[in-house]
Amino acid sequence: MFDTFVMVDWSAAGTPKTGADSIWIAVTRGGDVSVSNPRTRIAAEAELRALFAGETAAGRRVLAGFDFAFGYPAGLTARLGRPGWRTIWADLARRIEEGAKNANNRFDVGAALNRHFDAPGPFWGNGLKRDIPGLPRKKPEGWGRALPVNWRLCDGMAPAAQEVWKLAGAGSVGGQALTGIAMLERLRHATGAAVWPFEWPTVSAVVLAEVFPSLWPLAPHPGEVRDEAQVRSVAQRLQRWQERGRLQRAMDLPLSQPSVVRDEEGWILGLGETL
Template structure:
């Protein structure tokens, strides 16, 4: 059986508010065939999200010209906990898409990385609860009545869940409601989802978001007929990267993740990773496909 993909692009994202490189910045890792058809890795460390978008477009355009199907992984959630779209009264019967569209309208992200992620979190809090919940975390200077530096209270039974099903399966994943400090995937998701949405709009039906558009199921060559890119959420901390002397950990993580998926694909085991963990209830599968999304490899 042939591989499902011939290139693997893994992006370590950043919500930084100013240009930055090195540790805790954006790293793009690309594992693809070289001129001798051997798998070769290269990396890029753009200083801003705008530069990252330009670079990623060049990478994906080049792979499309070569007829290479791409697994594109981002290290932030592509969906929010179940009930989020309904709590915001967003329209349509595809909550994930409604959330993508809403964030695209709200987010302002300038070429120098200056962004309004705290303002977006604050406004969503205002609309949903009128107070500093469920989003939390910001520098003291950005404190608002509807966004506080520290968590205002724990999640109760009548609140939206603190964690998605995938976060629980991944063990150790941070809550998307956390917008600041270490492991603040919330800020990354708020800025990252509009980025992924632009890729989808530009590339059309050949760009599929897993598991929303593919189904939460094992993928086969037939499922991917005509598909150029499958975008998925990845969590590099699920793997233990071998960091070379002097190497930035983020770079080691994108390389290790790309190589991991390529090895599974070579062994015809990658397709099964797109399916739910064994024993996952049908109700959970439905929530994952409609709104929450999943982390590729979580719970496997």
């Protein structure tokens, strides 16, 4: 299936950053593992684009995992005019602005998306000092009524998963999803990558997948930053799954889920399987 396995720990940090809570990229092929720690999202995107182009030119297939949600609970894209994952991916690529020093407008984008709803939300959590009209600082009400539900189907099965609407506060992952999806939309058009489980993995030399590293225990090597250890261990795990014949089963699992998983919400690779 794949020759090269990549795992990316993404970050929505507003300034250039390395070390803990920054972007880490691990690449494993055969018995070799390399890890990098780009300072900005722009640098990380350029690195990934070059990596995918090089692997494709060499005739190698790539499975690349990313630690942020690839979709949102059903209902958001219908409000944007057309149900389906491509709607929000294209919308975020148009809206998200990245600065050379990691500044971005993710909170303003959350507020802009909220204007499609008749109640406060669904995006919430303003991490800035300035107030942003339309972006509540605290979690709103109305979930499953005026607003979509809090969780995707897969989030409810993943221990300690955070809701993708939450843009700030302890454990928040919403900022990573906004900036990460915008980046992947550009990357998939530039490289021809397929997005699992929305697109079938056999259609491209590069396949992008959502991965939740906290599903598995972690044993960092001496001197490793936790994020560094996670990307290394997950990239190696993906390779082991394939060697043991289990990766295909994990990638096929969304076929047995409701169609909203494959059309809009996405799925976490490895969830629901004992791997």
